[in-house]
Amino acid sequence: MKKIILARLSLITPPGSRTDLLTSGMILPDQVMVEGGKVVIPVNVPPDYPGDLAEVQSLIEDRLHSLDGIENLLVVLTAERPAAPQPTATEPPKLKKRPTEAPGRDMRPHSAAVPGIRTIIAVASGKGGVGKSTTAVNLALALRSLGLRVGLLDADIYGPSMPRLLAITERPRIEDDVVHPVEQYGIKVMSMGFLMQEESPVIWRGPMVVTALMQMTREVNWGELDVLVLDMPPGTGDAQLTMAQQVPLQGAVIVSTPQDLALIDARKGLKMFKQVDVPILGIVENMSTFFCPHCGQQSDIFGHGGAEQDARRLGVPFLGAIPLHMTIREMSDAGTPVVISEPDGIHARHYRDIALRVATRLFPEEDDD
Numbered sequence: 001m002k003k004i005i006l007a008r009l010s011l012i013t014p015p016g017s018r019t020d021l022l023t024s025g026m027i028l029p030d031q032v033m034v035e036g037g038k039v040v041i042p043v044n045v046p047p048d049y050p051g052d053l054a055e056v057q058s059l060i061e062d063r064l065h066s067l068d069g070i071e072n073l074l075v076v077l078t079a080e081r082p083a084a085p086q087p088t089a090t091e092p093p094k095l096k097k098r099p100t101e102a103p104g105r106d107m108r109p110h111s112a113a114v115p116g117i118r119t120i121i122a123v124a125s126g127k128g129g130v131g132k133s134t135t136a137v138n139l140a141l142a143l144r145s146l147g148l149r150v151g152l153l154d155a156d157i158y159g160p161s162m163p164r165l166l167a168i169t170e171r172p173r174i175e176d177d178v179v180h181p182v183e184q185y186g187i188k189v190m191s192m193g194f195l196m197q198e199e200s201p202v203i204w205r206g207p208m209v210v211t212a213l214m215q216m217t218r219e220v221n222w223g224e225l226d227v228l229v230l231d232m233p234p235g236t237g238d239a240q241l242t243m244a245q246q247v248p249l250q251g252a253v254i255v256s257t258p259q260d261l262a263l264i265d266a267r268k269g270l271k272m273f274k275q276v277d278v279p280i281l282g283i284v285e286n287m288s289t290f291f292c293p294h295c296g297q298q299s300d301i302f303g304h305g306g307a308e309q310d311a312r313r314l315g316v317p318f319l320g321a322i323p324l325h326m327t328i329r330e331m332s333d334a335g336t337p338v339v340i341s342e343p344d345g346i347h348a349r350h351y352r353d354i355a356l357r358v359a360t361r362l363f364p365e366e367d368d369d
């Protein structure tokens, strides 16, 4: 499918350009994401591009429209903004300390830090449905409850869930071409879901950076953050690999269920981050044990402990286990994640323990404070 899409794109020479979209580098094959029927095409428009950006977008849409198998096509126009004034070195840093350099960070090509954001971490899973988004949202809120300034970026292009999990009905504010994230429960939130809705296509047309995700990371006015939590799309395909390469990640949290199959998938996730030299902060075992809502009895339906053993075998930290509990799902569905709705409950405590382990790894020298 991707080959056919690329072949069609190579037939498009946009007005004002002498070569086609691929030859000119406006579309980089590696950045084209195809998953199931969903296709995302980032178009890197040169800053001096003389033509009409909307025209480029419709040329692509027209050319791909008739292809069987495309259910959802997203053409993301991205253009390098003329260098925005960066905070000068003399500006007083608001942060007490910089985090320690994580191993290998400097080896990665796109490790340029995002001004104002101390650390960016990815929450990822080898496969869908293991509770990655539930973990990401509760982890972000638990990090916040530890006193950190937290942002949450829902980068799950295929199934953005943060607006629902956090009961956000508001849209991000756009002022002077700058997007301001939505604030909810004390954290700043951006979601692909906000941008994909019909009524705000303006965000995609404005001057943007290299990819949609880079735009969401760098072009959004996050203010000062200690941690930006990135909820990655599930899986370990090209899309995830590109994201892991493009964003300056300090580390990754892998979410897995205890089932063997999920663990095999989790291993793929670990491998992917190692491949791009992103340190693994640890594994969270989700849905580890089942608590019956009626009798309160605990049962290890999926064989609890698999992730912990796996983590040990693979030499990566084990961050903690979250039980399969009706309350966690119900609270998520209600838009009030359990860390918010039952802050003194056992589940919130589990998430806070995990958050503490993550924070300790991200800011080791602040333990002394």
Ligand SMILES: Nc1ncnc2c1ncn2[C@@H]1O[C@H](COP(=O)(O)OP(=O)(O)OP(=O)(O)O)[C@@H](O)[C@H]1O
Residues within 6 Å of the ligand: 125, 127, 128, 129, 130, 131, 132, 133, 134, 135, 156, 159, 161, 234, 286, 287, 322, 323, 324, 325, 326, 328, 329, 330, 332, 333
């Ligand atoms: N520990 C848990 N206890 C009970 N229900 C849970 C738990 N973790 C997640 N769930 C529920 O499982 C379902 C899937 O969770 P979630 O959407 O977080 O998974 P995901 O891995 O992000 O999925 P996707 O791959 O579709 O993005 C949701 O209904 C969620 O409420």
